[in-house]
Amino acid sequence: MAAVLEDVLQLGEEAAKLAAAPLWPLSDDETGDCLAAAYRLEQAAAALQQRLVRQAETRGLPAAAGARNTAGWLRSRLLLDPGPARELAERAAALARQPAVEQALIEGKLDARQATVIAAAADTVAEGLAELGEPSDDLVQQATNTMVDMAARLPAYQLRRIGERILVHVAPHLAERADELALARQEARAHQARGFTMSTPVAGLVLLSGRLGLEDAAAVQAALHPLCTPAPDDKRSPAQRRADALVDVCRLALRTGELPESGGEPAQVAVTVGFDPLTRALGPATSDTGLRFSAVTARRLACDAKILPVVMGGAGQILDLGRSHRLATGALRRALAIRDGGCAFPDCDRPPRWTDAHHVVGWAEGGATSLENLVLLCRRHHRLIHDPAAGWQVRLGADQRPEFIPPADVDPERRARRNLYHPRL
Structure with a gap:
């Protein structure tokens, strides 16, 4: 067995022993110092990992294992998630181009995130100087050294901002021209790298992930x-x-009615709902795209979405294939906007365009889509009204305007409340 492998295995065993050691004998100062030393150990291990990744690439191990790329090989070899595997592969490649930065990481002057940021900045400086036709070696080294010195005080996210304008510190006479070229390159790359994904649901949550260029991000913000x-x-x-x-x-x-094809209305969804004929209770619901909802959520969706309910019995037989729900659109929607002025929940200021049309008597329970059975609610208060634990109720008063009955913990007398914010005709 090679000496390096023996040393790494021994270090791992010692680290495992330390991880399980009692920490109560440490003083306050020693606890902080020990934490800093453990973090330093982690960063040294990160430098070793990156060098081993490059060694594996040099020997062609990912290709020999049938992996499409280094990140894919790391995923299977180390059982990493896609994101960390990609980050490790990219960091190894970046530090290979900037050996001075890697050496600073090994010496404990940087952590792995700082090293990645400085290496990227050095690459950008070299690229910009080449585009300007200027000698780059000395200036890249100066930029690297400057940022390594700053790393003693600044974390990675602040170093990233410094790196965007590092030539101001080391070559101010070139900074403006280089900055303009760098921004143009950055915008072009950002446009190519833009993207948006939605994960499969996990524990009721869908992870949204994406990247936008600065112009698009400004529009979203x-x-x-x-x-x-x-x-x-x-x-x-x-x-x-x-x-x-x-x-x-x-x-x-x-x-808005301006989206192509089926736009302009909430999507039509087929929802399969379990039904217990003994208790006459609805069970969990499943959409035609495979998303699962509680019965409470299915009822809320029915207020302002085109839904085709399919009620199933215990043996899976179809008990009822309902008709497509008619939305509160056109003249009815305009009448609701005029009557309620926006979200009708007490003193909410959301305007009509940010509201759902909620059925006072749920459509699933036979409630009609009519002015006498609808009230405008913003998403937040729509969710609140459909939450049995919240205890809020809504009804139409004698004058056919919405009023809300608060739970006893809000008002022990449960006196009806109305929205005082929106103007009344």
């Missing part, structure tokens, strides 16, 4: 920003507000 402002007593996190805003923007687009 401009659309989301007005909807991300927290309302009074808004307990949503900033990330939750952005997620809700994205959904609101998409729902608005569906209603």
